[in-house]
Amino acid sequence: MNFDRALFQDPTFCGCGTSYQESRVVLFGAPYDGSASFRPGARFGPSDMRRDSWGLETYSPVLDRDLEDARVCDLGDLELPAGNTPLALERVEAVSDSILTAGKLPVMIGGDHSMTLGAVRAALKVHPDLHLIQLDAHTDLRQDYLGDELSHASVMRRCFDLLGKDRIHAFGIRSGLKEEFEFARSHGDLHAFTLEEVTSLRETVGGLPVYVTIDLDLLDPSILPGTGTPEPGGVTLAELLKALNFLSELKLVGTDLMELAPRLDPSGASTAVACKLLREWLLLLAPDPQ
Amino acid sequence: MNFDRALFQDPTFCGCGTSYQESRVVLFGAPYDGSASFRPGARFGPSDMRRDSWGLETYSPVLDRDLEDARVCDLGDLELPAGNTPLALERVEAVSDSILTAGKLPVMIGGDHSMTLGAVRAALKVHPDLHLIQLDAHTDLRQDYLGDELSHASVMRRCFDLLGKDRIHAFGIRSGLKEEFEFARSHGDLHAFTLEEVTSLRETVGGLPVYVTIDLDLLDPSILPGTGTPEPGGVTLAELLKALNFLSELKLVGTDLMELAPRLDPSGASTAVACKLLREWLLLLAPDPQ
Amino acid sequence: MNFDRALFQDPTFCGCGTSYQESRVVLFGAPYDGSASFRPGARFGPSDMRRDSWGLETYSPVLDRDLEDARVCDLGDLELPAGNTPLALERVEAVSDSILTAGKLPVMIGGDHSMTLGAVRAALKVHPDLHLIQLDAHTDLRQDYLGDELSHASVMRRCFDLLGKDRIHAFGIRSGLKEEFEFARSHGDLHAFTLEEVTSLRETVGGLPVYVTIDLDLLDPSILPGTGTPEPGGVTLAELLKALNFLSELKLVGTDLMELAPRLDPSGASTAVACKLLREWLLLLAPDPQ
């Protein structure tokens, strides 16, 4: 090449330009929103986060660490068939599987919450004693949504079908059917409304492998209005960051950040929140460079 | 009919499908914004709330009650002549009157705040000892606004003309002319800036009939930007819900939720806040089913 | 009821308030956009058209007829499971079937184009010699889209599977894979780029029963930008109205108006175009009142 590559912008998320081989943490987007019951738009989450990470520094003054040092690889976005959840889940499972098999940590950017099932299926194959930690506004425990068993409103129920009793730990939940709340209390580990009780995980999951799924509608809509089903009365960004700080000490084998629907918030503030959250989360997850 | 009605969506607000006859609480929309001094758009409030209530569950985990059990009837939206406040007020008064006469509780969704005058006129006819409780950012006590005595900026002054001294109890007020604040202090019961003092109503109104008017611009614009005249420095959703909890113990004979201008907030978060607020308010107001 | 129903707004589309029993033409919405490959949002088409028909007169000065006289019934919108095309198609087929069986003409408002398959399946059951007339920008003839055989990009191929050779007549097509154009030419009746040749249908379909599917992206994006996959270089509104005038003389047994994604065009002009088009189309289809 007779031109200077350095004159061009880097298209990866905020300094995550490490090659796949050298990386320890691997980012990929799952731009699917076919199962969104109220408002679609989460399909634009990964690409808009990548683009708007341009406005974010790679350095975190709170953690005093830099994402450019964190050996994260950004693979880009999966090509997923709109409106066909089973096929989309297969692709998410396949790439998660590859990353896990290579001994790396998969980090998925959604996309609607239904995609989490694919990543959990892959993680469960490698870690049969997997526990699932759900930070979310909604129970997502319906048996089906208007007959659809793969809806984002049913994703935790499908995970329950795989994991069984007492292995889903839910925090921040503030919306659902009465039956879903009852199911969550009898078959899972429900901590409604706040994140205060995440520290209980030290006892309940201890050193077991965990997958952490973050549905961004957990945050109050004043902080993140750009999501398909905004649910007023949520947690603050500081509360979520504090919880992630705690969670980073567990044995994490996979994680995701779902349900940013960026164009529903034309101000871009929602995307900025999601980007900053992902930077801090990646810095907490990535090992110190040598 | 040879087709299955159950295949179709219910167009009423969030599970408020009880018939008029069987209902105890009756919802109606007053889609008028002719008197909005700064930015119109409140005319779209009722229909957009009804539509977006699709994204809200009928069950409240905080109150552990379900709106489907609450016997609320949603009549739909009045047909009101844009730009003719007197005619619009007549229609609001007429329907409020019918609901009150039938022994039911009218709940009006605005529309701009000027419409409250019609509902208060109807309530006063039935309850001559009515007190008015105003949760609002603005005093709304101008004698007139550029000559117009029926402006939303004058609605409380017109209510004062009907009710007389010491029968308007205002909370959360943080904006107005100097003269309006002075008038409110000398002729009414003003509690500026916060809702903390709503408990004083136990003494001031005791068991008397009250009408509660809620101007949504009471909330901080970070929570509800979609309103004609956003006024920074407002109360939180939790503070408002707490106040409503207290108010539900008074002898309520009518209420309204005004000034959502949904399209000013394209994220839909403002509408989601208004919907959730209305659900909780209805659950607090509706009698337990037998 | 002790109140005056006439004070309230009519929630049906533009004067289509005839009861099901008395109607000859029956409107229903199919708010599904799960299969939209590029941008979702067609799910909001039917409800936004109904709402914005408020800004449209029921009288057509061009046709000198009034929709209030046309005996059209508007059933409202189906409740469809986002992201599960097979289930959604079942519901569309069921309601189409009921309407056809009752001897009425079904008119579906989309929703994405995939839903047409459900309506065509119902029509074919009643009319085995059915021909399909497609007004569209895109071929929609892919065998599958990323593996999904029920994508809106495959809907005409699925119809072909049912109807067989030479029974799909396509007009206005200006986008597709090279293979799709070749398939359309060899297996169907393709008239690319314009609507000028619709008159050829007089010969090709004569008095046979026809289903007319209108994908609104047929129109140039300057006229209707609010659609999931805008394709520059389309036909004008006048050209489309002229074609519909001709088509109304055929033996129509069903029709639809698909792919309005109203919120992609915040000006509302796209919805206004779709509403006016539907009014004229209904007036052309509805028999003269006696």
Added chain:
Amino acid sequence: MNFDRALFQDPTFCGCGTSYQESRVVLFGAPYDGSASFRPGARFGPSDMRRDSWGLETYSPVLDRDLEDARVCDLGDLELPAGNTPLALERVEAVSDSILTAGKLPVMIGGDHSMTLGAVRAALKVHPDLHLIQLDAHTDLRQDYLGDELSHASVMRRCFDLLGKDRIHAFGIRSGLKEEFEFARSHGDLHAFTLEEVTSLRETVGGLPVYVTIDLDLLDPSILPGTGTPEPGGVTLAELLKALNFLSELKLVGTDLMELAPRLDPSGASTAVACKLLREWLLLLAPDPQ
């Protein structure tokens, strides 16, 4: 003043900085939209046109004339009471009256079409033989709109009450009730759908004083979507400019440009069209400088 005024932006419309005394043509805004039946927002028309005229040159290459030479004074916007049409009309009439009395030509920027009544009342006082030329999509001839006789949907009927039979000449009309079309044909001079027949005015109004009211929804929504009641099927900008060219030869005593609702078209294209149209219209109306 010790600072340089020339460093600052001129806040008037596109080079219309002539003083009132020296001016021949006087511009003012009537930011009222209280009577808009469908969507408000015309109140922002005048201020947004003034602001966006920043993107328009003062020179017209078609007319080879410059607005800076045309001696136009821009007075700014009237302060009008939202929701009180009678009071707003008084103010419009008062300022129109002053301008006419000073021997100048008033040019009003709307605001909704109801405001035209105020300007016509003033013009009629000075010119009892006034004729009214209406370029519009809608008849605006309802006796009242939901009981309101000053609605923008009734403005031409109110003008008829003042002017009497055969003195309203309407062009481009393509929407209205059947009764309105009949009234227009029997009591006025209706030329529906196009502007082609404006040349007939040479005979019908000859040298009589005329007021020209332009409702911008006359234009096709593809050209000007930013208006309260977009009506598909309108005229092009070239057709309107051609008609204005002809009209400028009549004995004009007042004119207006109504119903731009700029924020309904976030692209700003509608405002750009309105600004360019106003520039050309002013250049056609303003006398050559000496």
Added chain:
Amino acid sequence: MNFDRALFQDPTFCGCGTSYQESRVVLFGAPYDGSASFRPGARFGPSDMRRDSWGLETYSPVLDRDLEDARVCDLGDLELPAGNTPLALERVEAVSDSILTAGKLPVMIGGDHSMTLGAVRAALKVHPDLHLIQLDAHTDLRQDYLGDELSHASVMRRCFDLLGKDRIHAFGIRSGLKEEFEFARSHGDLHAFTLEEVTSLRETVGGLPVYVTIDLDLLDPSILPGTGTPEPGGVTLAELLKALNFLSELKLVGTDLMELAPRLDPSGASTAVACKLLREWLLLLAPDPQ
């Protein structure tokens, strides 16, 4: 003039209609956003604030003072060449210089933060012992941004070049390169993340002349999303108002309010926050009227 000027709207910011001669505080806009690294739009800040101040009362119930009494003159907006920072800075410096020389207090409304350099250059000429107080989310201390030394990301570094060590006092900073934080700590007076330590200024600047620059992205994006580079995790409006209250007791010789990009927040809430903030800040700065 034969017409009544009082019928027209006042185009200045919220009651700031005092003449230049009689004023003590002088407002002007610097509508420049050429140096915005992420998202432009701050050029629309001053004009949109002026326009939307229409929705704000001139009276502050918290301070019990009225802006109409405060003798503030609003000069309007400078005419600045987009994309040429050096020329724009010259114009800002020139007008600031005139205001300072006239013994008045200049208050600049941005525009992007780069413009602060022009105002600081003028202030430093008159007050060689000037200290600079920066309330901001970002360090703005880069030596250059992609080679540009006048970027808004370098503005504090350029001020440092003029002022020297220990004369920039920064509060609320939560974003920057690691090198910038190190520079800020070693060469300036950095108080990261919050405004709590502003009271330390009593000691560090005492009675010395200070210029206060407020970058509105200091506020949390939930409160003010309409800014070019939103940075989650910011201060609340109450915290900022409290800090301004303290700062108003220092010896202020100039100030600015930068980086509102109003159209990025279509709800207008950001502009409302900026307007209210400016009203309170002006009331704190303006001397009591006699």
Added chain:
Amino acid sequence: MNFDRALFQDPTFCGCGTSYQESRVVLFGAPYDGSASFRPGARFGPSDMRRDSWGLETYSPVLDRDLEDARVCDLGDLELPAGNTPLALERVEAVSDSILTAGKLPVMIGGDHSMTLGAVRAALKVHPDLHLIQLDAHTDLRQDYLGDELSHASVMRRCFDLLGKDRIHAFGIRSGLKEEFEFARSHGDLHAFTLEEVTSLRETVGGLPVYVTIDLDLLDPSILPGTGTPEPGGVTLAELLKALNFLSELKLVGTDLMELAPRLDPSGASTAVACKLLREWLLLLAPDPQ
């Protein structure tokens, strides 16, 4: 790599995935809008076109050719310093130079029109007898804009400084100062208002090397509202495509597509038009594959 790259989306423009080495035509983005005089936003043009090309087929049914066969390489977007036009121009010139030196055809996607100067400087170095063909709404011939000589409003004047008399051929121009039109007529080859006279180039430039610069505001705003300075009264897409068809027969050595400001048109129609235009233009420019 242990994962399947084919599962991921291709981030290049519409099938332009050829490597630099194998390519004949090279695409790059110049995301700079610092010099936009009216409304910024062109910086988002290249990235939004790349993203939305997802909704466009690679095959052109009009040309019966496919972009996947056309050996085009998409390098991505340059990293350019906002607000520093000279530095940005250097980078554009450098990369254009590399591409030309490698014997390939550079195609630049803007960005504002000022960037064309960089590309023309590079082309002139290689082709001293270069002619410039400008398709544009605006003259862009100001000596300077508020003192800035590198403004997008001066770009053609700066090109004139390099090229000299009679070597700029402008088509479609419909806006400018009177002086600019006079300059264009006396020093260049001006064809105002339409593109009809492009065929005259056969004589005026014959076989000489030409650079074609396309300012998208040439198109009528009904077709492409998403541009910084929309100028009503423009050409249609069909007229532009016809002109490009003719131009492709000249000896092209460089070209660009400037001034798409995609977010000004939230419907995405403007971006769709720009994408389709670029696809057709690339297919016309690229040699037939062997």
